[in-house]
Amino acid sequence: MPLPPLNALRAFEAAARHESFARAANELHVTQGAVSRHVKLLEEHLGLVLFRRLPQGIELTAPGRALLPELTASFERIARATRLVTDGDRELKVASPPTLAARWLVRRLSRFQELRPDMRVTLGIICDHGDFLRGGFDLGILDVQTDLNRPARLEAVPLRPEAMTPVCSPALLAGPNGPLRDPDDLAGRILLHPYVDRQDWLRWARAAGLPDHVALEGGYVFETLEMAIAAAIGGLGVAIADLHLIREELRSGALVAPFDLVSSHGTGYVLFSEKGRFDEPKIAAFRDWLLAEVASDGISPPSI
Known part of the structure; x- marks a missing residue:
């Protein structure tokens, strides 16, 4: 039997993986x-029925x-082979949430470029795994809850835990509501x-x-930690923030x-990629460097 058309195989693999023709169409940039x-x-x-078409x-x-699974593995092998014979092995696309990118990752990239001047790193912003897959990134960072x-x-x-604790402007330590x-x-x-x-x-x-209502009632909700930090500096209220990201402000x-209690339970970040890609030289190099940066900060990776 001759091989089926490649586009047909690709469409089936995406639709089967997503269990949706609509989401497959979105990934492949075609119509449903x-x-x-x-x-x-x-x-x-093939002379086979691959999907049952149901009302839902x-x-x-x-x-x-x-x-x-055979098709998914085959497409991943094709992608790896393509990267090996192009200059893709010298380009690395990394993505992370915006506050982590601005306050932690961007400030360190110059050190990686000094170690690997042959590689070009592009940094993007993601909020979930869908952003990562749609953006064609090589490596991604997300918080453990999203992951x-x-x-x-x-x-x-x-990758690393967070160290979450309340922070505020010094003026709020002795405000109208008491110390x-x-x-x-x-x-x-x-x-x-922050979320x-x-x-x-x-x-x-x-x-x-403290009772749950203290944390869940009232206050202001922001879309990013960066916005909550800026509001705290401005004296709007008390934010909860990762101490690793606000060292300069402290x-x-x-x-x-104001308090000694720091919470790391259930928080932190992971570094992720498509299965089988962590052993690619460019990805392994960045992963090892990033973990060394975490260790140099005296931070122990979380368990996942």
């Missing part, structure tokens, strides 16, 4: 109808389930949340023995950390 036609062509070529979506048949939803085609290694001396004094204060789920404050409040006195 084009994906459906390619899959139908492959089914006719699609479902792989037994032949489809058997074909998917819980990591697709099966990706693998991760621990800020222990966690109980947070009651009635304006809390600044809409408010989980960073909630984890810290529970570690401090040294200058723009921010103060």
Whole structure:
């Protein structure tokens, strides 16, 4: 039997991996109808039904389930082979959340370029694994909570934990609501949340023995940690922040950390890539350098 058309194989692999013609179309930058036609062509070529078309979506048949992992592995091998024979082995696309990129990663890249002047590093911004896959990145960094939803085609290694604790402007230490001396004094204060789920404050409040409502009621919610930090410096309220990212503000006195309690439970970052790619020379070089940077900060990687 001659080989099936490559586009048909690619459309089936994406649709099967996503369990959706629509999401496959988005990944391949074609229409949903084009994906459906390619899959139908492959089914006719093989003489097999690969998907059950259901009212609520699609479902792989037994032949489809058997074909998917073989095709995924084959496309990954083709991609690796292509990178090896092009100048892609000298270009590295890395992505991370915006605050981590601006406050931690960007400031270190010059040291990597000194070690590997032959490599060109491009830094991008992601908020989830979908951003990583759509952007065609080689390496990504995400927080451990977001990484819980990591697709099966990706693998991760621990990078570093966070050190979360409340911080505020020095002026708020003795504000109109009284001094800020222990966690109980947070009651009635304006809390600044770096993420809409408010989980960073909630984890810290529970570690401090405070009731959940202290962390979950009121305050201001921001889309990034950078915005919450800026609001804290401006005196808007008390933020929860990673001490590793605000060292300059603490040294200058723009921010103060009023409590000794630091929470690292359930927080941190992982470094991830597509399965099998961590052994590629350019990726291994950046991974090893990044882990050495973490170690030089005296930070131990988290467990995942």
